[in-house]
Amino acid sequence: MAHATATVDVMRPPAPAERGVDVYNLKLGMWVFLASEVMFFTALIGSYIVLRFGASPNPWAQPGKVLSIQITAFNTFLLICSSVSMVKAYASIADGNVKLMKVWLLVTILCGATFVGIQVYEYTHLIHHGFQPSGYREGSELAELAAANPVPYGAATAGLYGSTFFTMTGFHGFHVTCGVISMTYVFIRALRGKYSQQDHRGIEVIGLYWHFVDLVWIILFTIVYLI
Amino acid sequence: MSWWLPLQGSTFAPQIDGLFIAILIITGLAFVIVEAGLIWFVIKYRGRPGRKGHYTHGSAKAEVIWTAIPAVTVVALGLVSNHYWKEIKGRDSIPADAYPIGIHAKQFEWQVTYPGPDGQLGTADDFTVRNQLHVPVGRNIVVVLTSEDVVHSFWVPVLRVKQDAVPGMTIRAWFQATVPGEYELGCAELCGMGHYRMRARVFIHTPAEFTAWMQQQIQGGATS
Amino acid sequence: MSGIAAAAPAVHAHHDDRSFIRKYIFSTDHKIIGIQFLFVSLFFLFLGGLLAMQIRWQLGYPGRPMPGGGILPETMAPGGVILPEYYIQLVTMHGTFMVFFAIMPLLVGVFANYLIPLKIGAHDMAFPRINMWSFWSAFTGGLVMFASLFVPEGAARAGWTMYAPLSARHDLSGAGLGQELWSISIVLLGLSSILGSLNYITTIINNRTPGMTWFRLPLSVWALFITAILGLLALPVLSGAAIMLLFEQILGTHFFDPAAGGQVLLWQHLFWFFGHPEVYILILPAMGMVSDIVANGSRKPIFGYHSMVFALVGIGFLGWVVWGHHMFMSGMNPTLGSTFMVTTMIISVPSAIKVFNWMGTMWRGNLRFHVPMLNAIGFVAMFVIGGLSGVFMAATPVDMPIHDTYFIVAHIHYVLFGGSLFALFGAITFWYPNMFGKMMNERWGKIHFWLTMLFFNLTFFPMHILGMGGHMRRIYDPTQYNFLKPYQPMNTFITIAAFALFASQLIFALNFILSLRWGKKAPLNPWEDNGLEWTLPTPPPHGNWDRPPTVYRGPYEYSAPQVAEDYLPQAKKLPTDREPAAAPVAGH
């Protein structure tokens, strides 16, 4: 419905009967959705915490032994940058600078896509070396290393390590991919001039999703790669 | 067929049944109040033309009463139950002198390991019997439950004992049988298509009988 | 009557030029989506009932060939004799279909979709397209689950609770693809629920019409709101767990595999952390709609509206901290068991408030025993039995002998059939005129109610006695046990009663289907109700209102002294009423 005129602030909801949360539907919907995402990641991350806790005293593979830190540190950096570029895109359009918004949005998409690319590379690399969801593949390079140094490679907990690592990062990667696809869609709409200073709901909402995905990564990076 | 609870065959069966009856009385009272009230209202206030309902939005007093009474009741019930629960299942409730019996559940049988003459599980004189649980009356018994494959549940109705056997865990449950006789042990957790026939016989012996059975097993060199 | 003026339907100016597909298949109209859910989930309800009949046959007449069972595949029921592996599938699929694809979509998919916008005066859901996806996701999930019945090894075989490692390992369960399809289907259903819930929540928060304040919401909407929050936060946990289970099956992960350090109880914790909120998802909407119907049938304001709301919120909140009561015997830490016992006990209190407030509503009313009211009273009467049997199980020592026996099965059916399904019979009859413009037959509705009431109790009450006797759940052949042999006549009795129960349901099915065509044309406000939905023509047009209606009062002003009639619709303006805040600008 296109009744909204320039005088109506579309970034606020139409005056409700009684002030609800005072945000427009799309944004409220996104926040509500993110609440459910929190619970989804709770199931995955919570299981990881519980399993790792329960596995003690058997040691977990030491950080940096199986997973490459440099490459993920770079990925973390990328994702943080993309969050900033996203929020910059939002700030630009809020200030009325459509062009700058498109640039920042494009930067975000590129960062996100690179992140996914690097993760795919990381996965192939890991699987090649013998790390897979069921643990260290028998006869692989990692399995031999683990047999020789059971403690640093967490030989006894390799199965759990693989299960939780691939499930958590895999679903995070899936979320990033979804984010990149939706941002591309938003970008195309931006090219078509759908967003303005008065109405840039799409930008704000996709931003919320994107920052959430970044936030999850911050947690994952720490608990999966560094601890 | 019994319309009531099975025979009380362990020391805490009377306690559990007592609690059951207490709850039955409390809930029975609530049941009667609600159902009788419904029937009464249905008859008394059935619609008649030209009449209107009594226009009221409620009564704080009435609501406080019917909130407070159930609240007090259930909290009291919780405290009493917890008392028994700690006695029966609390981790430190297992009597120190309890006679250990290892029970290993697998699809679809119970492997019951007795400690042999030394009264200790995990020693060389242990022996294992399939699908038969022999215990003496009047003695504290602790069953040490393990599982080979999936979750099973150790369930002896007359003893009122139920405890899951979980793969990867060692779970202890204790009881003291009081009535000699032959009973049945069933599996109470779905464990596959043979779940329905994962049955064992339970023999509650007098101490003398139990010693005799033990002797016989040791001499017969019975194993699995 | 002066009331009619305000309640008269606004003439709908839009003309509807959507194609058939956009209108009825890929519809974004919340009412059509609700009706889509209705047909699909009634089908699954029927299917669940058919599976139950086979369960009952085997329990009543173990090992005897089932009449008509010859059409089943040799691997499941050679010559019509049910095999143990088929029996487990029956139980698993019966529970799964009933919980996930019948009752939950009936209560939430149908009534949240249908009622929320109508009852709060909105044009549609906040996100109509997401709403459509929510239906199609659930539908696909249902289809996958249905298909799993026909794969070679048959459907999933680990009970609707899918305890690992039985569910995770085909070598232990004997299942095949069916097991994986279960997980996939549940993930799709979870997605559907999440999409639905976020829609309901946003709609209720943001799209209420002027005057529709929080404390003027009908209790059905309140209940659906709390339900949506539960669904929003519980289903993702189930989806996460189902994904882990799926990976366990296809990727060889070790979450629940003790040999590799995994934890068996982890599945149970995740499942019940979802599972208990789930059972409240299955009862809260029923409670809400029963509140609406009881007030209507009693011609009296609901007794204690505010405490009814707080009780809903209380149940919704406490529902998160009781899940351990399903695990008292699981080997979980006993101290944790104590905690869960106390929280479980406390949850009876808000339920008690609700029960007594319904009775308070009937007290000094002017009761009309229309079919919805009968079923609503039936709900109260039966839910209480189920709720009270829950107290036995909540007491940990008493749960020890009755856990995983037919006492639990009796509890399940008293709350789910006696509770949710009775409420649904009432609700469907109540809103049928609004959905289809036709009335369901009153006489057959009453016959159905009384027969159901009778046979329901004959079927499920004796199960308490079986449970007290120690009769385990999910056993294929109770006569294997000497101590259960004496109970066989009772099992046979239950089976006969269950067949009669099923037959009685056919009355409802026929009444439902035949009334679509031959039902009496519905008058505008057949139940003389206060809700906004009755200010529209039946069935309401796409977009509902041209201009949002204005609400002047709460939903339960029956027998108010200001007016001559015994009801006072929310949208009817009395001379004393002031206009609420300015009408909203269209555009969301």
Add this chain to the structure above:
Amino acid sequence: MAETRHAHPPYLLIWLYLFVLTVAEIALAFELPFSRNVKLILLLLLALWKAFLVAMFFMHLKFEKWNLRLIAIVPLPLALILVLAVITEHVW
């Protein structure tokens, strides 16, 4: 609200902040001589700090009203309850 829309928070500064914290995390994990448990706690705190920054500034929760913030907060205690309850198994 209107004012905050014009005066944006210093996003680049927050980016720098996050960057420094990430570097600190990596350094802590691999270079600094702390015991494992201290590292664990410090790393978790750093991660939460970063997450908090993202939520507050990038997702502008800092500038929202409480009733919206509530939506973000509601799932957190539930998550905590789930994990803590399951973990107690291994603590007792």
